Amino acid sequence: MNEHAQPAGVDATVFALHGVDVRLGRVAALQGATLSIAAGERVALIGANGSGKTTLLRLLHGLVPHAAGSFTSAAPRRQQAMLFQRPHMLRASVTVNVALALWLRGMRWRDARRAAIPALARVGLEDLAERNARALSGGQQQRVALARAWALHPAVLLLDEPTASLDPTAKREVETLIAEAAAGRTLVFASHNLGQVKRLASRVVYLEHGRVLADLPVHDFFHGPLPEEARLFVKGELA
Numbered sequence: 001m002n003e004h005a006q007p008a009g010v011d012a013t014v015f016a017l018h019g020v021d022v023r024l025g026r027v028a029a030l031q032g033a034t035l036s037i038a039a040g041e042r043v044a045l046i047g048a049n050g051s052g053k054t055t056l057l058r059l060l061h062g063l064v065p066h067a068a069g070s071f072t073s074a075a076p077r078r079q080q081a082m083l084f085q086r087p088h089m090l091r092a093s094v095t096v097n098v099a100l101a102l103w104l105r106g107m108r109w110r111d112a113r114r115a116a117i118p119a120l121a122r123v124g125l126e127d128l129a130e131r132n133a134r135a136l137s138g139g140q141q142q143r144v145a146l147a148r149a150w151a152l153h154p155a156v157l158l159l160d161e162p163t164a165s166l167d168p169t170a171k172r173e174v175e176t177l178i179a180e181a182a183a184g185r186t187l188v189f190a191s192h193n194l195g196q197v198k199r200l201a202s203r204v205v206y207l208e209h210g211r212v213l214a215d216l217p218v219h220d221f222f223h224g225p226l227p228e229e230a231r232l233f234v235k236g237e238l239a
């Protein structure tokens with residue numbers, strides 16, 4: 001049993017949303033969103049630009065409040081790691097960038113630096129440990145971000161289009177690392193890449209104008225009947 005597994009009979013729900021609205025200024029970024037995510041699921045969020053994917057991830061991470069409905073999380077932010085399309089790197093060495101995340105969670109600096117090394121090795125970056133993180137390529141920076149997430153041993157990984165700005169080779173490499181990092185964890189990720197969704201997800205949530213229009217196991221989403229809007233979206237993305 002992994003460190004986050006639930007004993008039998010215990011409710012393994014990590015996130016539960018019921019009728020949730022999120023407003024960003026005048027925009028209804030999420031409207032009446034209802035879904036629940038169980039421990040160990042790999043959920044892909046898909047939908048057109050502006051459909052609410054990032055907002056949903058930010059809600060799960062505790063970065064935006066909800067204006068209506070109910071939202072409960074069994075994984076506080078310190079049990080989560082979130083990755084963005086373009087990772088934030090400090091003007092410091094790769095090791096320091098990873099160690100800082102651990103130090104911010106309360107680890108002593110010397111221990112944090114030590115713990116950064118195996119995390120960098122997991123993403124194949126041990127040779128670049130002393131390089132300035134800002135001088136790395138996009139794919140390398142995303143690997144540093146994954147090492148940073150890995151080092152935190154999060155129960156939940158939240159990824160916002162983590163490979164969107166990468167070339168095809170880096171995309172596949174980072175995707176492989178994501179699959180490894182997600183093992184035994186709960187994964188929620190936004191993606192415009194339907195191939196990636198098929199490879200990584202166990203379930204697909206389709207959003208349109210802040211509403212959940214489809215929420216299906218990955219096989220059913222790609223092979224079963226869909227609401228018309230979702231069907232047209234998938235057809236358009238694959239065209």
Ligand SMILES: Nc1ncnc2c1ncn2[C@@H]1O[C@H](COP(=O)(O)OP(=O)(O)OP(=O)(O)O)[C@@H](O)[C@H]1O
Nearest residue numbers: 024025027029047048049050051052053054055056
């Ligand atoms: N800071 C903000 N202030 C006001 N409105 C915002 C803000 N951020 C996002 N929005 C709006 O909220 C809605 C949902 O945006 P969100 O970023 O969640 O969509 P998304 O599905 O992640 O889009 P994309 O695929 O382009 O990343 C959009 O209409 C967007 O314009």
